[in-house]
Amino acid sequence: MPDGYCGTILRVNLTEGKVSRQSLEEGLLRQYIGGSGLAARFLYDETTAETDPLGPDNVLAFMTGPMVGTRVPTSNRFAAAARSPLTGLWGESDCGGRWGGELKRAGFDGILITGQAANPVYLWVEDGQAELRDASELWGLDTYELDLDGEVVCIGPAGERGVRYAAIMSGGRDGRAAGRCGLGAVMGSKKLKAIAVKGSSRVRAHDEARLTRSLRDILPVVKEHTAGMSRNGTAGGVLAFERVGDLPIENWRGGSWAEQAEAISGPRMTDTILTGTYACGGCPIGCGRVVEVNEGPFAGVKGAGPEYETCASFGSLCLIDDLPAVAKLNELCNRYGIDTISAGAVVAFAMEARERGLLDEGPAWGDAEGAVRLVHQIGQREGDLGRLLGEGVRRVAEAWGGRALDFAIHVKGLELPMHDPRAYFSLAVGYATSSRGACHLQSFGHVFARAAATLPELGYSEPLDRHAAEGKGALTATTQDVMALFDSLKLCKFILFGKVTLTPILTWLDCVTGWGMGQEELMRVGERISNLRRMFNVRLGASRKDDWLPLRILVHRRGAGGAPDALPPLGRMLADYYAARGWDEEGIPRPEKLAELGLQK
């Protein structure tokens, strides 16, 4: 087994109450690396088109990668994956914190969970040992109240009650989330409250001295170029995003919120409610915010502060220009264990439904206290509205029908994240084709388009015309493969802002594993993972008909702001994307492409 890996995963069958070990073969690891890639391989092999996302047959994977637990910066992460109860398709979420490294130090590269416990349990893992323990007394606790020894991932009441966008949380008040795709509901359906891990071994790198030399050169550059994020967190960019038309406003109708955006920005947070910062294990950036609200209607908030996505989803998307309110909504979501992106999108959807007369209760635009009440209802699945909205915007719109379908903003059932494809056309094809539904992180297209991150090894080192369609299909295919590698190596994408490109990543992979893998082989791994996740969805019936954007994004000119008239020509970019991928015109990978990647049946 190469260095960097433990060579073992845990298998947990909750129906039988059994825990076992499985050895991993080096060939498998070299083909899929870890994290998302390894999870995709296991899930493709061990689920079927009939697998119920909330049934005992769904497989819930927690996977680390070779760099996790080493000194490679920003690599202390893990992937959670399962068939998503929100989209019905490939479900995946990436999470920082410290749990991933702790699992490696406890001797495991990952955990695969199947079955369904009769009563609530949690999994205890310590230095090569693991056992299921009773969690009856823990069921119902929120994620801040849960207090277990070791590093912990857990669900809150929302996951227990099947909110389809429930998150898996880590780190308690220093909250980190595997937020997207409703994997917390999968965990809840299995009656698995938490996984607590303690490990004391060291994750060895193949060439520690070379790794030290590489880090000595690179870390100062990373720190220099991410100083803004260290200072103001991920919400530092709110104002600039608003100016270029990237900040979504009023459920994706609005174009400008120039005067209000500052009120929900990272600098405002720094100047008012920030009390500290925190970093995931081994991270030189430290984008995590600690906030405290001491006065006003939202006094009492204390702990993890809102990230950019949350400032936008509960702020500009809902027209709430009140940072303490956004911090309160963020804390509620963290405690209940709910994805703040989907939750904010659901609240904005409800606000528009109320405006249009489809709802006679719930908050109006900008009603922060009403939004707080609604998030409580969703988290507790309380009342008809709370139960319904816990299903996500797609299911609610389908239940209501008619005009509601026009303003349910999602792709494949996953609510859009907080970057507007009308500002960066690369996001349009990225959202449409992401295997988990609308996702900015699976392509990072807006970041590469403005050259905030570069891949000179692949020909992307200069800013691109953000409103040109040409080349965006190929760009998206390439960057999705690179991001698939990040999600499998378990590197944080924010290190790209530190001017890290493929070359140092190859160096680090070699320092850790000793594989001597070249760029061509690494990119082939990324492409293999992208195609396997696509095939997971194809088996479930997905094709070009699903690679689409909400009508509002395609036809609604916002008329103001930094991209007032732009509408992404998705069909053209999609055709280019399929061609770049070697998929047919329906978006199905061609047999020869699958054979080339070693993915033929």
Next chain:
Amino acid sequence: MAHIAIKAYSPYSAWLDGRREITLPVEGPVTVRQLLDMLGERYPRFAALSGRDDASLRSRVVLFHDGRLLALDDVVPAGAKVELLPPMSGG
């Protein structure tokens, strides 16, 4: 004398001695590079932005005018209002 207005958000307003808006006298159009040098001469904290390339500059501050993020070689006309915004970061 013509002017270019600078509107600064936090933290850059502190760099301008706490002022949210200032004006700089100009004789005509100037490049962003020249604009930053002018700011650096009057307000020392801006001097640290001199000599950077575009990527390095944008990791510290975003200059925005007329619907565009400005690059160092972009020309700003007299009479313009340039905003100083925190870097785009995160996701």
